[in-house]
Amino acid sequence: MNLPAGARLIALGNDVTLLQLDSGSCSATLSLLGGQLLSFQPYGQQPWLYMSPQALLQAGKAIRGGVPVCWPWFGPHPTDDGAPAHGLARQQLWTLQAVLREGDAFHVKLQGPDWQGLAVVLEYTLSDHIDISLHTRNDSTQEQTFSAALHSYLAVGDSRRIRLHGLEGAVCEDKVGRRYSRLPAQALTLQGEFDAIVYSEADVLLEDPQWQRRLRISRSGSASVVVWNPWQDKAARLADLPDTGWQDFVCIEAANAGEDSRLLRRGQPQPVLPAEPGVSGPRTIPGPCLSATLADRVYCTPSRQHGVEVDSL
Numbered sequence: 001m002n003l004p005a006g007a008r009l010i011a012l013g014n015d016v017t018l019l020q021l022d023s024g025s026c027s028a029t030l031s032l033l034g035g036q037l038l039s040f041q042p043y044g045q046q047p048w049l050y051m052s053p054q055a056l057l058q059a060g061k062a063i064r065g066g067v068p069v070c071w072p073w074f075g076p077h078p079t080d081d082g083a084p085a086h087g088l089a090r091q092q093l094w095t096l097q098a099v100l101r102e103g104d105a106f107h108v109k110l111q112g113p114d115w116q117g118l119a120v121v122l123e124y125t126l127s128d129h130i131d132i133s134l135h136t137r138n139d140s141t142q143e144q145t146f147s148a149a150l151h152s153y154l155a156v157g158d159s160r161r162i163r164l165h166g167l168e169g170a171v172c173e174d175k176v177g178r179r180y181s182r183l184p185a186q187a188l189t190l191q192g193e194f195d196a197i198v199y200s201e202a203d204v205l206l207e208d209p210q211w212q213r214r215l216r217i218s219r220s221g222s223a224s225v226v227v228w229n230p231w232q233d234k235a236a237r238l239a240d241l242p243d244t245g246w247q248d249f250v251c252i253e254a255a256n257a258g259e260d261s262r263l264l265r266r267g268q269p270q271p272v273l274p275a276e277p278g279v280s281g282p283r284t285i286p287g288p289c290l291s292a293t294l295a296d297r298v299y300c301t302p303s304r305q306h307g308v309e310v311d312s313l
Contacts, residue, residue: 004101015059015093021126023104028126031066033059035094035110035122038066040130046211048130048292050155050249054240062090064240065153065249067132067290069122072115072146074226074257086151089113089120097121104128118144118264129293132254138264145263149226149255150290152217157210159229159247164188165205167225172196173258190250193231197224197258204252205295214295217252222288224260226253254290 003009010018018038019030026042041047051065062068062084070086077083084091089112098109105127112120117140125131132150156162165187174181175195183198187207204217204225219225228251230238235246256262 001096001099003099004106006101007099007106009096012057014057016057019096019099019108021099021106021108023101023106023127025104026126026128028106030108030110030124031057031063032094032096032110033057034063034068034090034092035112036063036066036068036090037124037126037130037132038063040126042128042294045294046157046213047155048215050153050245052241052245054242054245056240059093060091062086064238067153068151069112069134070147070149070151070253070255071112071120071134072118072136072148074147074149074255074261086149088115090151094122114139116140116144117142118146129291131289131291133289136262136264138266141266143263143265145261147255147257147261148288149253149257150288151226151251151253152290152292153249153251154206154215154217154292155249156206156208159190159250161209162190162250163207164227164250164252165207166202167198167200167204167227170198170200170202172198188227190229190231193229193234195226195228195230197226197255197260199224199259206250206252216293216295217254218291218293219254220289222254222256222260222290224255224257226251226255226257228253254288256288 006022008020017032021028029039030037038051040049049066055064068090071089073087076085092113095111097111100107108124110122119137119139121135123133134148138144167183167188169185170183172183176193201223206215230246235241236243
């Protein structure tokens with residue numbers, strides 16, 4: 001494959017190959033193992049994604065950090081206790097189908113592993129923002145249900161100080177408390193282990209006073225968003241995460257998870273739900289897709305960096 005200027009493939013061995021991208025205004029690294037975005041950083045800014053320094057890059061292992069792809073199930077397999085958590089896509093090799101460059105933007109397309117007649121494709125656009133789209137197609141002879149998530153580890157200055165806006169009052173499935181509950185009416189702050197499927201289509205604004213910035217997480221084709229941070233005790237039990245690593249990220253994941261799992265009919269290229277009463281045929285819903293952008297105002301000296309407006313408050 002002929003790669004555009006600023007793109008190169010690096011073979012690490014152990015069946016791990018990285019795609020490095022540098023547009024002159026931002027840099028990014030993807031792994032063909034898992035089809036996973038590992039890093040993204042516009043020049044002059046802090047990294048947007050957290051990557052554990054203890055992450056394992058080897059076939060058959062999930063990579064801790066970046067944006068792991070949970071597919072074709074999220075969480076434990078619904079019927080097979082021996083199946084890997086969060087599906088098989090993040091542990092297998094993906095095929096690089098295209099790398100294109102348009103100005104300072106890179107467009108990358110990857111084909112993932114098939115599973116029982118389900119096919120999956122990832123599309124990335126990386127410029128002054130991140131766009132990720134996950135497409136699932138049912139090539140089998142029967143209807144199939146799947147769930148998925150773009151498990152983005154967003155880098156922060158200190159997870160104890162961040163505030164998440166946009167999910168106020170939303171219903172959530174609390175995995176820590178093992179119950180359904182409703183989020184507070186004010187911005188969400190983290191005060192301990194947090195693991196919840198939040199049923200909302202709203203944008204999430206990540207306010208980070210330590211790094212003086214705000215990131216906006218937008219989604220489409222996703223009526224659920226997973227928010228996760230392991231906090232101190234659980235982080236200490238994760239071999240591929242430093243004991244203090246929980247302070248450096250929060251996961252805000254575009255998802256089709258829990259009650260937002262999707263049904264695909266035979267030959268259907270997009271996720272569909274069962275037809276509503278009185279409505280003939282399937283209801284087509286695209287996604288899940290995730291877009292991360294720098295919000296229009298952050299706490300810093302007025303300037304302009306790489307086409308992104310940066311203003312003081």
